[in-house]
Amino acid sequence: MRLKLAGVSKSFGARRVLDGLDLVVDAGELVAVTGQSGSGKSVLLKLAATLLPATSGRVEVLGVTPPYADREAIGALRNRLGMQFQNLGLFAFTDVYGNLAFSLTKIGMRDEDIRARVDPALETLGLGRAHDRFPDQISGGMKRRLAIGRVLVKLPELALFDDPVAGLDPLTAERVLGMIAAWRDETGAAVLIASPDPDAVRGRVDRHLVLEDGRLRPEAA
Amino acid sequence: MRGLLSHVGGITWLFFRAARYAVPLRLESREFSRILLHFGVKSLPLVLLTAVITGALMVLQTGAVVELMGATSMVGWASGVAVLREVGPVLIGVMFSGQVGSFNAAELGLMKITEQVEALSGLGVDPVRFLVFPRMLAMMLMLAVLTVYGDLFALIGGSIVSWGMFDLDPWVFWQQVLLPHPVDDLLEGVLKAVFFGLNISVVSCYFGLQVERDPWEVGVAVNRSVVTSAMGLFVIDYLFALARAGA
Amino acid sequence: MIVAQGLRKAYGDNLVLDSVELSIADGELVYLVGQSGEGKTVLGRCLFGLERADAGSVRIDGFEMVGATPRELHRVRMSYVYVFQHPTLFDSFTVEENIALPLRYHRTGSEAAVLRQVDRWLELAGVTPYRRAYPSELPFGAQKKVSIARALSLQPKGLILDEPTTGLDRATADALTDLVLQLHAELKLTTVLISHDRPNILRTASRVALITGGRLVDARLGRPAAEGIAIEGDPDRILARFLGQGPVA
Amino acid sequence: MRWLGSLVSSAVDILALLAETLRSLKGVGRHPERLLAELSSIGTGSLIFLFATAAFMGVIIVFQTATQINKAIPDLSMLGAGFIRVMTAEMIPLLTGLMVSARVGSAISSEVASMVVTEQMDALRLANTDPTEYIVAPKLVASLVAVPILGLVSLATGITAGMLVGWIVFEIHPSTFLNFRYTYGYHFLSFCLKLLSFAVLIPLVSVIEGFRTGRQGAFSVGQAATRGVIMSSFFVFVADLSVSLLERGLWGAP
Numbered sequence: 008m009r010l011k012l013a014g015v016s017k018s019f020g021a022r023r024v025l026d027g028l029d030l031v032v033d034a035g036e037l038v039a040v041t042g043q044s045g046s047g048k049s050v051l052l053k054l055a056a057t058l059l060p061a062t063s064g065r066v067e068v069l070g071v072t073p074p075y076a077d078r079e080a081i082g083a084l085r086n087r088l089g090m091q092f093q094n095l096g097l098f099a100f101t102d103v104y105g106n107l108a109f110s111l112t113k114i115g116m117r118d119e120d121i122r123a124r125v126d127p128a129l130e131t132l133g134l135g136r137a138h139d140r141f142p143d144q145i146s147g148g149m150k151r152r153l154a155i156g157r158v159l160v161k162l163p164e165l166a167l168f169d170d171p172v173a174g175l176d177p178l179t180a181e182r183v184l185g186m187i188a189a190w191r192d193e194t195g196a197a198v199l200i201a202s203p204d205p206d207a208v209r210g211r212v213d214r215h216l217v218l219e220d221g222r223l224r225p226e227a228a
Numbered sequence: 229m230r231g232l233l234s235h236v237g238g239i240t241w242l243f244f245r246a247a248r249y250a251v252p253l254r255l256e257s258r259e260f261s262r263i264l265l266h267f268g269v270k271s272l273p274l275v276l277l278t279a280v281i282t283g284a285l286m287v288l289q290t291g292a293v294v295e296l297m298g299a300t301s302m303v304g305w306a307s308g309v310a311v312l313r314e315v316g317p318v319l320i321g322v323m324f325s326g327q328v329g330s331f332n333a334a335e336l337g338l339m340k341i342t343e344q345v346e347a348l349s350g351l352g353v354d355p356v357r358f359l360v361f362p363r364m365l366a367m368m369l370m371l372a373v374l375t376v377y378g379d380l381f382a383l384i385g386g387s388i389v390s391w392g393m394f395d396l397d398p399w400v401f402w403q404q405v406l407l408p409h410p411v412d413d414l415l416e417g418v419l420k421a422v423f424f425g426l427n428i429s430v431v432s433c434y435f436g437l438q439v440e441r442d443p444w445e446v447g448v449a450v451n452r453s454v455v456t457s458a459m460g461l462f463v464i465d466y467l468f469a470l471a472r473a474g475a
Numbered sequence: 476m477i478v479a480q481g482l483r484k485a486y487g488d489n490l491v492l493d494s495v496e497l498s499i500a501d502g503e504l505v506y507l508v509g510q511s512g513e514g515k516t517v518l519g520r521c522l523f524g525l526e527r528a529d530a531g532s533v534r535i536d537g538f539e540m541v542g543a544t545p546r547e548l549h550r551v552r553m554s555y556v557y558v559f560q561h562p563t564l565f566d567s568f569t570v571e572e573n574i575a576l577p578l579r580y581h582r583t584g585s586e587a588a589v590l591r592q593v594d595r596w597l598e599l600a601g602v603t604p605y606r607r608a609y610p611s612e613l614p615f616g617a618q619k620k621v622s623i624a625r626a627l628s629l630q631p632k633g634l635i636l637d638e639p640t641t642g643l644d645r646a647t648a649d650a651l652t653d654l655v656l657q658l659h660a661e662l663k664l665t666t667v668l669i670s671h672d673r674p675n676i677l678r679t680a681s682r683v684a685l686i687t688g689g690r691l692v693d694a695r696l697g698r699p700a701a702e703g704i705a706i707e708g709d710p711d712r713i714l715a716r717f718l719g720q721g722p723v724a
Numbered sequence: 725m726r727w728l729g730s731l732v733s734s735a736v737d738i739l740a741l742l743a744e745t746l747r748s749l750k751g752v753g754r755h756p757e758r759l760l761a762e763l764s765s766i767g768t769g770s771l772i773f774l775f776a777t778a779a780f781m782g783v784i785i786v787f788q789t790a791t792q793i794n795k796a797i798p799d800l801s802m803l804g805a806g807f808i809r810v811m812t813a814e815m816i817p818l819l820t821g822l823m824v825s826a827r828v829g830s831a832i833s834s835e836v837a838s839m840v841v842t843e844q845m846d847a848l849r850l851a852n853t854d855p856t857e858y859i860v861a862p863k864l865v866a867s868l869v870a871v872p873i874l875g876l877v878s879l880a881t882g883i884t885a886g887m888l889v890g891w892i893v894f895e896i897h898p899s900t901f902l903n904f905r906y907t908y909g910y911h912f913l914s915f916c917l918k919l920l921s922f923a924v925l926i927p928l929v930s931v932i933e934g935f936r937t938g939r940q941g942a943f944s945v946g947q948a949a950t951r952g953v954i955m956s957s958f959f960v961f962v963a964d965l966s967v968s969l970l971e972r973g974l975w976g977a978p
Contacts, residue, residue, distance in 0.1 A: 043644065058850060085849070085850050085852050090847075095843070096842055096844045097842070098844055098848075109853075110851035148511060148512050176671040176717070177671070177673055177719060274958060282961070284968075285814060285818070285965060288968050322822055323954075325826075326825070327953075334950050337946055343559045343560075343561055344563045344564075346525065347622075349549065350525075351576070351625070352577060352581060443842075444834070444945065449946075451827065455773055458777060469783075469788060473791060
């Protein structure tokens with residue numbers, strides 16, 4: 008079990024976003040969560056990424072309860088996670104190559120190993136020619152590919168994607184989801200995708216859940 | 229350097245485009261009064277608070293120098309001149325530019341990003357007439373009024389410090405401030421403030437409208453607006469000093 | 476009548492439009508579709524003078540848009556109003572004031588006449604209950620309707636809507652599309668919809684112009700059978716693939 | 725009175741952030757490239773702008789005081805002494821503080837705010853990197869290095885500009901003008917104290933205003949930039965007055 012949430016609730020002030028939610032994602036599984044905007048999909052993903060603590064309930068990420076207070080230990084756990092953020096979170100202070108390499112240096116990889124992993128990824132993502140450009144100098148589509156690629160090159164055991172097909176037309180969206188699925192097949196990672204558009208993910212994932220009133224339910228096909 | 233020149237050119241050009249609506253006056257009164265109320269009231273507390281501090285600082289320094297020269301009784305006169313004519317308008321202008329100018333640049337930048345400005349011209353509404361000109365007038369008026377209040381508060385701050393530090397009776401302090409020709413000094417300060425307001429409004433509108441699409445640019449616009457209006461402030465102040473020397 | 480000939484537009488070495496030909500008759504409704512980044516919005520903006528094409532010609536009611544002065548463009552753009560993807564309403568104005576803004580600015584008539592007009596557009600767009608509210612208090616779909624009402628207040632001959640249903644949930648998107656169709660029919664507006672809202676294109680489009688690789692495929696959609704859509708004018712089946720549906724006939 | 729409450733809570737936040745930043749200060753050495761980037765954006769980015777305003781200020785003050793004195797007693801021999809003292813103890817520190825607030829404060833706030841809005845901060849944390857160590861600490865160190873140097877150079881620029889005006893317009897010879905009789909050691913001490921306190925306050929206040937942001941994209945970034953200028957220049961005023969009063973209280977006489 009790569010991710011296990013049991014009876015998890017999350018409140019911001021008086022507003023309860025998640026309310027006794029249960030979810031299990033196994034290795035090699037590709038799970039999608041859809042729901043209206045504001046239903047708490049991003050909160051769910053950030054919880055799984057150990058970036059937010061739950062208000063109550065059990066959270067297990069890669070088999071452990073996240074040790075939020077222990078800087079070293081939580082850092083080591085986060086080194087094994089990857090997340091594409093809704094607003095992409097591309098580092099403005101470094102170039103395309105630096106964005107892909109950043110978390111790899113934190114894992115402790117050597118420069119030549121990083122290069123050996125990032126260079127081919129740049130080509131696959133169609134970012135080869137843009138490797139030394141900064142995020143504000145590339146197109147919207149390239150930014151999105153970079154953000155997704157940043158998760159993939161890290162080879163995390165649990166990968167989280169927050170609305171990876173936002174604003175994409177149906178054909179491009181299909182290609183992006185196909186790329187994520189192929190990567191999952193290759194690495195056996197657990198993947199959790201959030202999207203506001205049920206049509207975009209329907210039939211392209213192993214399990215399709217809907218987040219409503221703070222809980223998950225299977226999508227009625 | 230070339231960038232600076234092109235900005236100065238752009239700012240001047242925007243000024244002329246806006247000034248066209250002064251004669252005959254075509255003012256969007258709804259937007260004008262909104263800005264006056266919204267920006268003016270918002271900036272009042274902090275500007276006044278800094279004015280009190282400014283007055284205190286001026287008295288501390290000019291007072292000490294005058295005291296050295298052996299004339300404590302001159303403290304009020306010296307700080308009165310300094311506040312009304314010089315430091316008051318400049319520092320209040322800097323604070324105003326930090327508060328209102330930067331807010332304005334951010335607001336217009338945001339309107340650019342959300343395509344509100346483009347939508348305006350799509351409706352046949354000239355953004356310069358609808359957005360820039362009312363802001364220009366409002367900020368000139370606002371800064372003039374703020375300067376009068378700010379001067380008052382600065383002198384209050386000054387009288388407190390000169391009472392506490394130099395044992396100067398507040399009554400004597402105010403007599404000294406008011407005796408020579410405070411009206412001339414005040415008027416000069418207010419006239420300066422009108423020009424400062426013009427400078428801040430046109431500069432902040434210009435940089436706000438320079439924003440294209442990236443949220444990041446709004447921060448850049450605010451930054452440039454504050455920096456450039458501060459430069460403009462000192463240039464205007466310098467021109468005033470030159471003009472007085474010539475007169 | 477909108478006629479584009481040999482329209483070309485490039486950003487750096489990225490050729491977005493390559494000799495595009497398109498003609499839209501008065502009172503017609505056309506969807507402009509294409510994949511993300513393929514330039515459907517660029518075409519829309521070039522057609523209506525928001526952006527200058529590098530080469531070619533766009534004539535709107537006989538007036539040449541490419542190379543026109545800003546003042547001339549203004550006049551045309553007031554009769555073919557562009558409704559942006561974001562609602563672009565003024566946050567500090569109420570809904571009523573937003574709609575009245577162009578009327579008051581252009582001094583179209585007495586205050587009473589302005590308010591009567593505002594009534595009419597509020598009614599048509601179905602946003603009368605929001606009259607005194609500020610835009611930030613409205614649901615996103617209602618904001619979009621208000622921005623359409625504001626565009627109508629100039630009594631234009633045509634509307635260009637840039638991705639009107641993006642960011643809306645299914646039901647609201649369908650309702651908004653129906654509103655646009657109804658306005659198109661009632662006011663005889665020439666209507667251009669820039670969109671990749673597949674369900675609504677399939678549901679309501681009769682003419683679709685697809686941009687791909689800088690070229691334009693001008694296709695017509697028919698609904699001959701109870702199920703499926705017939706697509707004419709799409710020899711390479713690009714549009715069929717884009718809509719995820721093969722031609723029936 | 726709401727803004728007064730927010731000022732107090734800002735002061736508390738500043739202390740908390742200062743403590744946290746000091747704790748992660750040792751990490752700055754691990755990212756020398758970050759420190760260099762911050763130094764160049766805080767230091768060199770402010771240079772020309774600051775020196776130009778300092779020169780203008782020197783010119784204007786000498787101009788004004790000289791014409792005033794000329795009206796009363798046509799003896800300008802002590803003008804330089806008073807000028808240098810006022811510049812050192814008050815004008816240049818305050819000017820440097822305000823201009824750095826304008827130039828650097830808004831830049832830091834909008835940078836941090838856009839990092840929050842675009843979720844770069846979350847991305848950093850997920851990449852096992854502490855934002856305080858990676859983003860805030862280098863800014864503080866760079867500011868501590870750059871601001872005092874900027875202050876010293878603008879002091880030199882302002883005094884030189886004033887001296888030139890005195891020489892060219894009022895025919896005061898530089899040897900008469902450059903008179904440090906009224907400038908005591910503690911004036912220079914308070915000059916340094918002021919600059920150091922600004923160097924700490926400006927980046928921290930701006931970072932706090934940057935983090936105190938909503939998630940509404942451009943709107944939040946613009947608001948943060950505005951608040952960055954306002955709050956950092958306000959705290960500059962407060963720190964300046966505090967040091968001046970402290971100086972006066974400690975040494976009493978002029």
